[in-house]
Amino acid sequence: MNQKFKNSKIQKFKNSKIQKFKNLIKLSSILLATLIFSLFGCVSGTRIISHSFGFDFLKDSPDSELLDYRYGTSRVTGTFLSVYGRETGRIEQRNYVGGSIVVGDFLYVKWRNKKTGEIYEDTADLKDKLPHDMEHKIVTFLIKESQLYVYVVTQELHSKGEPDNGPDVYKHFKVVTIYPKTKKN
Incomplete structure (x- = not known):
């Protein structure tokens, strides 16, 4: 009986060590993958930052109808016209998306x-117009005539x-015009 108890304790000890080793391998794999994706982002010039993109044509551009748009190369829903919108012609005239998204290099x-x-x-x-620190900032646009x-x-x-x-909704905040190029910017 003592031998059985001793063997079961040894087996539990071995199993716990094996499990810890497996967890270490998983953690190492996750860290390695994160490092690779981070390096890929740095090498490719892609910056993924927590910021927002949005517009409100109904309020800010009432004399215009939005037909298509794309904010950079992000694949996050809301940064480009949806397939549904493109196929049906039902294009949202108001949109807002925020979170960790690719900082767009064009609009x-x-x-x-x-x-x-x-x-x-x-x-x-x-490119070179957005601030380097885009954390918690909003990219927005509107149309005035043409x-x-x-x-x-x-x-x-x-x-x-x-x-x-x-846009009026941001009238109390510091808002920088980045396009078109003016004497101030």
């Missing part, structure tokens, strides 16, 4: 002027006396 927008029926499209090159305007919204409140910039 493509296609729209129709509701008054004239004229169709426009523009691609804003965002011009695309792209903005970065910060979490900072703008100074008293400083004019509002960008």
